[in-house]
Amino acid sequence: DAGITQSPRHKVTETGTPVTLRCHQTENHRYMYWYRQDPGHGLRLIHYSYGVKDTDKGEVSDGYSVSRSKTEDFLLTLESATSSQTSVYFCAISGTGVHEQYFGPGTRLTVT
Amino acid sequence: GESVGLHLPTLSVQEGDNSIINCAYSNSASDYFIWYKQESGKGPQFIIDIRSNMDKRQGQRVTVLLNKTVKHLSLQIAATQPGDSAVYFCAEGNTDKLIFGTGTRLQVFP
Known part of the structure; x- marks a missing residue:
């Protein structure tokens, strides 16, 4: 597996609070992506x-x-979390852009 | 706008049979077409890709076919195994970004 980690893996937070998700890679890849995955919508x-x-x-x-701020880390911040942002968040990396992205294990975020 | 879709949300096949998963795309300018496999509780895993200047590409037990005339993409899995059970996504893109379809679930029965 590509060297990608996501933290935290699970988080429950309240509406209106800020949340930061971290993606860390050890592959020195140029491109990094944040996706959300919801039923019926794919990535x-x-x-x-x-x-x-x-x-x-x-x-x-x-x-x-x-x-x-550095090659290995890509942070995603929800400025003021809402229930519609309850989702599974995936980070992906690629050395070449759209071609052959490698995905992390995901973070399940629940906003109550 | 751009969109990527799938014809069948669930495909059930018997172990040992061949599987064919289909995908329709709308952006004729897309240069890359990619198939991903996602097992329960895991992130998507790259399977195979094809560029727009090709119409067929083969990998290990998998073949991707691209028909640009009708904007259709398919993934063929030979001798389907229980470990192939997963959700399969097609994706299209250019340069930096991909657009994913909603996925097809492949169920393999013994």
Whole structure:
């Protein structure tokens, strides 16, 4: 398996609180992605990064922000969590962009 | 807008038979088409990809076919095994981003 870890793996939080999810890689890959996975929607891209401090929005970026201060870490922040952000969040990495992304184990987030 | 979809949400096959999972896409400008497998409780796993300038690519027990005329992608799994039971996603994209379909569940019966 590609060297990707996500933390925490599970989290329960209350509506209105900020939440930060961490993705860490040991592959020195250029590209990192955050997706959310919900029943009936498949995987939807939230934000992605194509280098340190270089990020861009995906299709469902509202309510989320990201930061990448070093190659190995990509942080996803829910500025004020809402129940609609209850989901499973996956991080992915790639050395070449859209081709052959490797996924982490996921973080299950529940917003009550 | 761009979209990727699947014809069948669930496919049931007998062990040893061949499986065919289908996918329709809408963006004729997509350059990459990729299949992922996701087992319960795990992240998606890359299976095989194909570029838009190809119409067939083979891997170990898997073959991906691309028909650009009708915007159709398929994944063929030969001699399906119990370990193939999972949800399969197709995805399309260009440069930096992928768009995923909603997935097809493959169930393998003994």
